[in-house]
Amino acid sequence: MARNYKIATVFGGTGFVGRQIVRELAARGVVVKVATRFPESAYFLKPYGAVGQVVPVACNYADSTSVHEAIKGADFVVNCIGILYERGKKSKFQRMHVDVPAMIAKACADENVEQFVHVSALGCDVGQSNYAKTKLEGEHAVQSNFAKAVILRPSVVFGEDDNFFNMFAELARYVPFLPLIGGGKTKFQPVYVGDVADAAIGALYDYSGKYSGSVYELGGPEVVDFKGVYERLFKYTGRERRLVNLPYCVARFEAAFLSLWPRPLLTRDQVESLKTDNVVAENAKTLADFGINPTSMDTILPGYLSRYRAGGGRFNTQTTA
Ligand SMILES: NC(=O)c1ccc[n+]([C@@H]2O[C@H](COP(=O)([O-])OP(=O)(O)OC[C@H]3O[C@@H](n4cnc5c(N)ncnc54)[C@H](OP(=O)(O)O)[C@@H]3O)[C@@H](O)[C@H]2O)c1
Structure with a gap:
């Protein structure tokens, strides 16, 4: 008898983007196998689902x-594996983003999966970092092995557990200034994690x-530079900090030390x-092609950045620290 539910395997489902996709799949009654190196980290x-619906798989x-x-038995597969920096032999860009x-x-x-969604990164076709270059090479490797695959290239992703706004908000707790790397002119188009999952x-x-075999560039409704990011941060955390220009050559020098930290x-x-x-190209396919109206930062950021307010979080009315 044909089963009346779908099965999905999500690689990197324990991560920030992956867990949102797991949540959305589970809400649709899909049985979700979360492929992970550490099954206990996916408990x-x-x-997110009924008993036995979300299953960590080593x-x-x-x-x-x-x-x-x-993957065996899955109708859908999603790959959300990605690394921001290299560590040891097993955590190399080439390995994690291409191989x-x-x-x-x-x-x-081989397993006749119905559809495969691969999460890449916005700007990988123009960037010169090893992160970007390997993300692009990974897209090509995916397309040559599974031509129908849908590739999503998000800009910086925001949401409650993000590593972007939370990282700067955490930093602002301890330091009196924040860096404007390269003058802070780089443009971003932050996109909400819920929109990426949708x-x-x-x-x-x-x-x-209609989506098969295409690449989508996912950005939010606003393009901001680093100053724009920090302004949002100050507004919702109430912690105004001085902004200090950090030329690329100085940032590279500092990075040589900062990259020695465990994280x-x-x-x-x-x-x-x-x-x-890091912005959506003019002629790119976008969230609009999925019928999604991108969510603004101002809708979401206050909900989780308020916990960084001085003196006790969202119920504190104090605006500066
Ligand atoms: N977050 C953003 O702003 C953003 C922006 C653009 C593109 N992206 C892309 O979106 C995808 C998801 O990003 P994310 O922010 O959700 O990342 P994340 O929170 O760091 O999660 C990444 C996942 O990758 C797996 N992983 C990490 N290192 C690994 C390794 N050495 N070997 C095997 N698996 C490893 C982990 O799964 P296990 O530990 O369970 O094995 C983890 O759940 C990535 O491809 C990323 O490049 C993210």
Whole structure:
């Protein structure tokens, strides 16, 4: 008897973007296998569905059989694996952004998966950082193994657990100034994590095939530079800080030290990334093609940045620190 529900495998489902996609899939009654290196780290996702609906599955990326096993039986596959910096032999850009996506895409073809959504990054076609270059190479590897794949390229993603606004808000707690790297002129188009997840869902339930084989650039309704980002931060955390210009050469020098931290605050490759604007291209396919009206930062940021307000969070009326 044919089953009346879908099965999805989400790689990187424990991450910031991945968990939102897991949540949306579970809300649609999909059985979700969360492929992860550490199954116990995915237990927090179980309450997103009914008992047994969200299932952490151990995956060893050194072994293609393990990837096949994670995908076997799935109708949908989503890849949200990505790294911002390299660490050790197993956490290299080439491996995580090219070889592993290629392996997943090939397994999708072998296992006759209905649709595969691969999360890439905005600006990968123009950026000169190793992050960008390997993200682009990864897209090509996915397309050559699974031609129908839908590729999503988000700009900086914001939402309650993001690593962008939260990181700067945390920094602003402890330092009297914040850096404007390269003069802070780089432009971003921050996109809400819920909109990225909705695009992924739209691409998976693509029965007409209209999204198949295409690349989508996902940006929010506003383009901002670093000053614009910090202004939002100050407004919603109430912590105004001095902005200090940090030329690229100085930032590169500082990054050499900051990248030695266990979770680097800044790497040389990230400084390179900041030399290119991160905005949706004029002729690109976008969120609008999924019928999604992008959510503004002002709708979402107050909800989670208020916890950084001095003296006790959202119920405190104090506006400066
Ligand atoms: N967040 C953004 O602003 C943003 C912007 C543009 C593009 N993107 C792209 O969107 C995707 C998701 O980003 P995210 O912010 O959700 O990332 P994230 O929170 O860091 O999660 C990434 C996931 O990748 C897996 N992963 C990390 N290192 C790994 C390694 N060495 N080997 C195998 N798996 C590893 C982890 O899964 P396990 O630990 O469970 O194995 C983790 O859940 C990435 O491809 C990223 O490049 C993100």
